[in-house]
Amino acid sequence: MMLRRTVSLIGLTFDCTAQCVTKADEAVSANNHEVAVNLYSAAIALDSSRHSLFAHRSQANLGLKLHAEALYDAEKVIEFDPSSYIGYELKHAALHEAQLYDEAVAAFKIMLFKLENASDPQIKKLRQKYGSPSEVEDAIRRAVQSYLDSAPLRLVNTSTGRLCDRHAQTNSFKTSIEYKQLLSSSIKHPHLQTESIEKAVEMYFRWVMLSHRWENEEPLLHDIADKVVYDLDPVGTMTKLQNFCKITRDAGYLWAWSDTCCIDQHSNSEVQRSVNSMFVWYHNSALTIIYLSDVPPLSQSGALAHSAWNTRGWTVQEFLAPGVVLFYQADWTLYLDARSSNHKKSVAIMQELEASTGIDAQALVSFRPGMAGAREKLQWASTRVTTLQEDIAYSLFGIFGVHLPVIYGETKQNALGRLLQEIVAQSGDISVLDWVGKSSEFNSCLPADIAAYRPPPFTSPFLSEDQIHTLVSSLQDAIVVKLASTLYSRLGNLTAPRFGNCRLHLPCIAFPVTEVRRRRSQERMSYFTFEIKADGLQDMLITTEDKLVPFSQAKSTRQPYLLVRPWNRYDLELPALAGDAQIVDDLSEPESSSDEYFSGSSEDNEPVDSEPHSRALSLIVRLGQPFGALLLAQQRGGEYKRVASDHNITAQVKDLTAVHDMMDVRTLEIL
Template identity: 70%
Template sequence: MFCKTARDAGYRWAWSDTCCIDQNNNVEIQKSFNSMFIWYHHSALTIVYLSDVPPSSKSGAPAKSAWNTRIWTVPESLAPKVILFYQQDWTVYLNDRSSNHKESAAIVQKLQDSTGIDAQSLVAFRLGMRDAREKLQWASKRVTTLQEDIAYSLFGIFDVHLLVLYGENKQNALGRLSQEIIAHSGDITALDWVGKSSEFNSCLPADITSYKPPPCTLPSLSEDEMQTCVSTLGNIVDVELASKLYNLLDIGTPRFANRRLRLPCNAFRVTEVRRRLGQDQESCFTYDVKAKGLQDLSITTEDKLVQMSPKRPTRQSFLLIRPWNRHDLELPDFADEMMDDVDDWSEPGSPSDESHSGYPGDNELVDHSRALRLIVRLGRPFSALLLAQQRVGEYKRVASDNNIIAQVKDMASVRDMMDVRTLEIL
């Protein structure tokens, strides 16, 4: 029926991934997985057969279809420019006889409701590494027969080409994908998750389901509110110190290689960790945490933390960090810079990206207004990571069951934000 439907639509050839990929040929599997998104994108027509949607189905049927639960259908729904949905008896879905269901507002709305993917992406998706966290969330509710396909199915939407290594396990597969995204885009949204840490790297989740909760939405400032804060701070903040902090934060982008993450950040030294008593669950612990320059907060985790206080210090130290964000400096997205002409990239032997080429450096005067806007942003609540020191210069992330929302005690105290460094996280 698939071939007949394709022929009736005026085509002489049809390709089905289920039938047309030789699963016993590793070379063919590798080529197919790294090419499938492009194949679907350039198809004249993509036919989706909803085998469990009866002809009498109502408009909400795709949400209940097995098609909507599979991980591979994420790229299959995004890549094609022309797509038609067919029901169990091979009649078109909702009796919509238009030539392209991506042009049907009703069907696109149903797909958005059932997949969680926004309508704009469904209709005109642009592959790439931008908004990595959002794309990982699209896949977080999907299932697959082979655990590694959780990552392999997403190669196309991120435009990455990696080896297919069945048997490596899902943590390693997802870790390799995330490493590639961060290493080439500098996008740290993939670090925004709650749950268990991966064995690949502690800053990554053990399972893609950790991206299922929506990212923590922190209160934002309107431009009028920003200007009011800047005016207020101008009278109480050391502007020269704020400008120095701006320059300190221009320290390059996150780098991920060999399972190690080099992460630029503002660091706040933890001074006290105290476990709350009277907890019912022995598998989960809540700690009251104090850090220099931050308001007090609590953290819930499955990890047992070493309790510490000024009167009872320990050899192990902890940091609460704010990962460096280009938007705080009002710099363009790293993904946008990747699209620049290759001639704009540094030539071999020229200063590295850490020399701040093209941006305000230590010998340049940063506009005072921009420096104060930075202080306003750094004074807002932020999603923090808790790190435990392992060896000199190396840390591991302590996974939390909830987002860790931190805030500096005094927005006018620039010195509390001055501990800027690049940490190596295992």
Template identity: 60%
Template structure:
């Protein structure tokens, strides 16, 4: 088809005249530019065997066939030769092709010449706000389909441009992007120029938390491209396994533990992960922050209150902790540990919920609300041998105030500070040691602030499991000067 086209003949003339390579490339791209469709499946959609080796415009019109025909016409009218739609451009019966296609979907939409979004339930001449109410805006697969493309256009029920906007790219429309931002909670800058990756994992999971998919496992599969991962597509594995594999990959690759910040039902995959993505719908736990002036005041007060050796030792111990990792579905999580010494039960807000008043060494007393029922205990009435409860703070390297862990680098200065401290005796008037000590004191100040905690239970078998809470557990150490004495530091294996 290309060789028979006018574009091919023009390209031959260009090559004879020795034009810049860029012009040749542009000519090829212009001919082969593909238009992708983003839509909500409705009723019986035409599959590959329904349209293969047939002329689309000669198929019996009606229903989803009419949608396919009008999509192709829209692509042709926009000046393109090629169109792609997921219903009939993937052999749904070929598992190998299906897996390759789903793992490539984000890249295909990203490299599309144009992505057409068809809003089947938005009537002609609709006013602003109809896009937000469309069923298209509730589906799981549509998230990567509007984030990935560089050029996108929204079309109403009658295939006219949404809001009458005839501009070539609706990602440049402040009005439409503003409406999409309000409807999805995704910042307009991300909508226009999204980059896949592990950064801000918790925020991306929240974007998808209210979305639905026809096939349960697609809740996770639709997010593979957003996080830049490729994993096996295993339909029939159940959604908690699909989501578990995705979250496991995010944590293992990035070291980002924000994906552990959720409330709801724990997963059978691992108790530290949620059973459903809707557990991310609530905003993440926001730990109170200090201003730089407040930090400096605390640091000044601590200089004379704590020993230099103990603060430096605490900093170095935490600095050497390994990143979180998974092995055989078990999470190896570096933590700061506070043993629970007492748990007293009181009546919960309903019959299925239990509230416990918790005491833990080194922490202020607190309450947790959970659907998990366990036997109350205290120092006077301890638990049976083998059962242990811990309140833990999952360790995050950002508290060390080093370069972002997502960059996977450390500055030369950070390494030189450590090496110099090992190679020569410390002294208060040593500028290198003084800088390190200041960092150690700043770390103590941050560790003394309220933090999001997990409640872990060690069972008779020796395994630790997370007890899921119905709301965030916010804990705080009692005494800033004794932070280093009251906390244990270890990596805990959680199943």
């Protein structure tokens, strides 16, 4: 009787336990963890010998963020079955959620050991689901190295106030709570490893850049090295650095960069690397703070335009490169739009910058470096100034996307010349030759000063499609068509302009100067005005500081001067390079005698409407419009030098149908 009652009670207990577990599992599915914990606890009270009940309750406690309770249950699972991996897996989860990451990783290592040494092959196979701490550490190290490759060489830790190089930054990360959390979570979920690691690394190492105008006695690297920035005397420009770091820290960023103290000015290699990388650093920054020290609090719109910051050469790239910028006034309050998290989204501020800099709003908001629009970008910088003369060129390296040697001590002309040479070499863009002023000693076709780009570029007259069609229709003479086709072919076969050893090899259409006469009246004693005649061109006046050698075709056959039209595939709207060969073949005529060429048959005199010939005639129409010409003087070795003028030299052919006057196509070497 007693035995039967005992069996009956055991059965009843088992049924009650099973019902509690079933209800608890349903509660977990419904995310009702509190009910689940109560039910699992009831089941444990009925039968405390089943470690699976503690395992289920541990997970439910985690759902309630009851980390201590979850850890207790995990330890009970381990106590019941020390050889099982399950208890250690639960222990890792509880410790991880409790942010005890070192202990969590240790528990996970034991779990991996249990899996590797399990007797059951199916359990042993579970090891493949997880990474190992060493593998994750290597992945984190690679991610950090990759991220820091595009980061500044030194940054101020806004939490400690100390300047850190990359080694110190890495060490700071490895001892941080963020690193431990990343390591603990990544070993649990290896399939998310790369994405989660890269995101965590970016969040930790993201930095804020400072853009400002240098003032007297800015703190340099040696002034803050091995010191706490916040502990230094808050006097002079040190307060600017301290306030910048505090603003950055309060905004939630750990790292801050200022050019005054984060670059070793005595290391040529570091300066070189920094100058060539600075655009990328600003571009990759999480935020760029622009400090306007001369803009008082509560300033109205217009103050930014008149700030000295807006006149400096380096600041062009410093507000073009970043995606997020904030302008701060002298008292470190936000300029105009105090609620904005990004002043590039402020219409009022962008309109003010556009009006004051001449840079269109689209470029201000989403600028992309490169060679496109070279003349326009040079014009942006033409009104800017830098303390060191070479910096006016160096500050543009990032804007054009070039990497060149930084050689402080070279002349301004040499620095600018090397930049312009690289632009022409990489892009073939000859718009950089469109300037007025003095020639550079680097090469006479380049300006001595970037201010030479300040005047607007030469603009060819706009012709509508109807005007072009009308003028093309007037050129249907067979001889004109043949000459136009030949000229088109010659231009299509020209190589792009190139530089070598400071010498410009310039493809162009040349017009020999036949007469140079100096005018007697002089408005400015340092300049001379000359009347110029050239084959095929209308007469013109040129004012220059150079003393041209007067000559007349009637008195001399010597022609030391050329007026040239630089050839530019894009300006002349020629086809893309890939299709040139076929088009040139289409435009080329079969070999014929001179009599056949110039007399032609009755068929030759009929209008020609084929597409290739129409394209050639359209080219003649464009060549017949006014153009910006260069005046070149021949040197003893056969090379040429550009004769600089104080205004654009605008030339125009005399007769649109006189194509033979445009046939002198050459590549000239210009010193």
